[in-house]
Structures are given as C-alpha cells and as structure tokens.
Amino acid sequence: MNLLEMEGKRLFMDYGIPVPEGVLSRGGPVSLPFGFPAVVKAQVPTGGRGRAGGVRIVRDMAELESAVREMIGMNIGGHAVTDLLIERKVESRKELYVSIAVDRSKRKPLIIASEVGGMDVESVPEDRIIRDWIDPWVGIQPFMLRRIILGLGLGKESSGQFRAIIQGVWRLFQDMDAELVEINPLIMTDGGRLIAADSKVVIDDDSLFRHEELRRSTGEMTSLEGMARDEGIAFVQLGGDIGVIANGAGLTMATLDLLTSGGGKGGAFLDLGGTDDPDKVKRAVLLMAKAKPKVVLLNIFGGITKCDTVASGLLQAYNEGDIDFPIVARIKGVNEDEAVAMLKGSKIKAALSLKEAVEAAVEIASGV
C-alpha cells in the first residue's frame, strides 16, 4: 500500500523527521500561515507527478487560487486529484537522499544514503551511494551512523540532525511494517537545517492485520482492485478485453502469457487462490463482470480447489448476476468430470484444452 505524500509526512512528524510547514486543501478558499513562494502538490499515489503538472510553485494568492482550482480534479496516471498539499517553499543549498527498503536478495533491510538527491536513485553514480544492511534484530547501531555520516562527508552542523532522521526512518520502517521509507530529496537549507521535502512510504499489505488504522482501499489501485482486496482475491486491471481467471498466481500469470502470445489482450487478471467455497468463486466472477470483459478465459487446475466447486460457483454467478459475457474454460484435475457434466448446457464452454480455450477466447473477443 502506497501512502500519499501527506500521509507519509504525518508519520515523519510523529517520528521526529522535520518536514516543511504546510496545509491541506480539497479546493475552496485557502489561507496560508506562512509566506510565499509556496509549492502546491497533488496528492496521488504514483510517481512522475511533476512531469504531469502535479507540482506548481506559486508566488502570490492569485496564483495559488488558480493553481488549486486547476489542479483539483486533474488526472495523474489514472488517479483523480482530490487533495493538495500546499507547503512553504524551502530554499536548498543541497539535496540528499535517504531510504530504508526490503532487500530481497540479502533478505534484510537496506539503508541507502547519498549526497546526490532529488533524482531517481538509480541514476546516481554508484560511487556516490552508500549502502548498509541492517540485521532486523540488531537495528541501526551508532557505528553504522558514523560510517554513513563519514561517507556522506556531512559537516558537524548537520550530522546530529542526520543521525536523528535516520533513526526516525528506521523506527517508522519497523513500527509501520514498511517495505520502503524514502526521503527524496532531503533538503539542506542555507542555514544547514535538514528537511524532508518529499515522502514515499510503502506499507506491507500482509501486515495490515496489525495496522487497523491503515485498512482502507487506497487510490493507488483502481476501485475494482480495492474491492478485490476486501474479498481476499488477487485482481489486477489490465488494458484489454479478455478476463483471465485461474487458481494460483503462477498459473494465472502463465495463462495470461499464453493468451497474449495467442494474440489476445488481457483485460483483468484474477487469481482465485485456493478455495473450497463456491460462493467465493461466484463473487470472483461477479467482480470480473464489473471489469466488463468481452469474454473470460478460465483455467483451473483442481487440487485444493476442486473443479466441481468452481463449476458450482460459476453457475451460481450466472443465475444470480447480470452476466452477459461467455466463459471459455479449461478445467482439469480433481473432480473434472463432475465439473464438465455440471457445465453442460450452460453458457460456459468447458472441457477444452488450454490451447483451444485461448483460441476460442481470442476469436470471441475479436468478434469474428
């Protein structure tokens, strides 16, 4: 779950990480408790908002008012802008970079710091980046901080602040079950103060059972993806017109791959997971219906999820819901004969090989 900049900064404040003075706006009249120039920033859970016109510098009230008017409702990367963060513009002498993230290969939290910030960390030369891995049971020890500060060549005036910021980032990372906490840029003002000008915080979805305060559908996902999460179904909206349903993430990906190489365009990816509940299958199909596919390609390899369970869920969905698309299905594994018999005479074409099912789906979608 990607937090918005303003949500990340609220956490930064809780963890003693300085942020610029700012106010929030959802449109309407604004009064600033600080002077101009100010920065108006669209709150969207996606990168590249600067290029998309989602960040503007304003020098007086008239400019601010027109920026607010124009930016609310803007579409940035598929997200409608509803919230703006208006901050005092901080003059910077230098921009730094700090993050803590999950390193998959080393299986440990990784701290990255650089005295070159403000851009993608991938484009910073390797010799200007400091990396250190943290044992989660040991945490950040003073020697690591000394090593990082020495490596960055930070002066006396800012090294104390920097130490407090890193410790704040680490505590936030742990307490909030983050996958990533990133400050980019971390601004050093003319006066030598360090301030987090932006925030990027990604929370581990699997930890939400212990973060009730964060349980909600975020704007990072299209609303269907949010609904799917609430149902415990893995769902990804894609650009095409053929829905893909399978049981298991790997099998669903492999099915989508086959469809794509067969000339079809996936419209939605739906992983049923393992289930012995026909009702979950029904809910999944009804959810898929909301993505308005022309046809659905279903691939079931029955094991824990039995084929007849899936068949019964499919039939329930057709009986109860307003479903106007056909399903072409390849059904194999535990109780496949029962499932095929159940589906006879329905709008579901079953008992095809996967290759035949893909061809049928592509043909239906192209309207031939």
Add this chain to the structure above:
Amino acid sequence: MLPECEGMSILIDEKTKVLIQGVTGHQGEFHTKAMLDFGTKVVAGVTPGKGGEKIHGVPVFETVKAAIEETGAETSGIFVPAPFVMDAAIEAMDAGVKTLVIITEHVPVQDAMKIVSLAERFGARIVGPNCPGLASPGKAKLGIIPNHIMKKGDVGVVSRSGTLTYEIVDSLTRAGIGQSTCVGIGGDRVSGTDFVDVLGMFQKDRQTKRIVIIGEIGGSAEEEAARYISDGVTKPVTAYIAGRSAPPGKRMGHAGAIISRGTGTAESKVNALKDAGVAIAETASDIVEIIERE
C-alpha cells in the same frame, strides 16, 4: 564443478521425522492426512491448548520442545495463521529444529526477514513462507503438493509457484517422467531458501539427473540462479518463467511477483538463463517436450 555426494533426493525422505505446527487447524489436519498417506513419518503435531489430542493417530503436544523430547521430530511444517508464524518458527528453532517448511501465506515481510536472520544464527534452513512445500515421490512429502500427480524419478523440480508447479509436475508424470524431489520455495519477497540453494542440493544429489526451474517475474532469484548454473551446475536445466505479459508496478497475485523500477522482468530472467545454457520453455507444456528430446 561441485562434487556429487551420496544423497538420494533432497531435504526430505522416508526416514525424516516430521512435526506439524498448527496440526489441529483445517489445513493442518487435512494435509497431515495426505502426508501420512504419502508415506511421511509425521510423528507429532503441536497446537497450544490442544495437547493430548490425536489427529489421524498423530499425538498433539503443547510445545515443540515437548514434541521433540517425546518423538525425536527433526523437521517442522508450519501451517499456523500468518500472525502466529514468527512465533511458531522461533519456537521450533529454539527447540532445535533444523529444517522448517512454512506453508502459510501472507506472512508480513518484516517477520520473514526476522525469521531468516535468526535461522542463520541457529544454523537452520527455512523453506517458504507461502510455499507448497517439499515432496520426494515414493518416500515422503511435507506440504500440500497433491499426492496423485507425482511419480518417483530423476527430475528435480524447484519453483516459486504452487498450482503452476502441480500442473507441470502432473504433465511430467503423465509423460512418464518422474521426480526426485519437488521443492516449492514460495512466492514472497523474502524466502528462506532460493533457487541457488536448491540447485546446489540437486547438483550433489545422486538421484537427480536433470533439473526444472519454474520462476516468475520480480526480484533477481532467477538471474542469481543463472550465474550459479554457469559456475558449476553440470546437470541439464530447463526453465519456464511466468509473467512475460505482466505490466510493471503491479503485484501479480504473489507478493514477490512485481516488476519494480525496471527490475524483475521476465525478459531479463529468460536472457540470463539462456546465457547460462538453460533450455527455456516458451510455455509450461513445452517443458515435457524439451525433456523428452534430451
């Protein structure tokens, strides 16, 4: 080149004494039965509050320590719900278990990092989390891979996926190609065991004559496997990578299956494996054809 040793199948065989944590739960109980049917020596179960019961004839204990003292269990399968996995894993390591297979999915990644870090200190091996487990056909299994799809043979299978693995193993079996051991390493971002670990074991195992890798988008485990294969795996390797058509930035069902900041693409993995001399299956069903041609 790595030396071959006396091993016959890897990680589990008919002598392994297995303990199931979460044995009284819906999944734990169901799969304990299937494991017993497959020939696994399931000697104990653990569920706090249910000590003294029996599940399919297997005695249930209050603690892992008590279970080990009574039964000599040495390997644990963890089926407890995600919020309790870290406690269960630490309890097992503390009691001396050296191989832990964590079947549970949706384990928080920070818990996984803590478990893996402790395992290094305890000298324990973690397989998973979020994996279908291990199976050496004709001997024993620990996990949830369906019994009837497997057949004893000489192909070592290692995979990040569940159902897709079953599909591929099933097609191997139908083609008369048996397996030495099937290892599901799991689809999470942080896994205790990766492709490289299992490749090393298969290379040394005498029963295993060839290897199948089932990978997917996200992370760099397949690229690391490719480097390892170049450096010293002499047995023929075939690989299939799922997620070629996945868009960047989206989690494709598995927590670990995500292309982020341009890394973890199927293309990068396929190219790395090709360069290491691995035969690439364009579709899952091609794996059988490639092995039959060899």
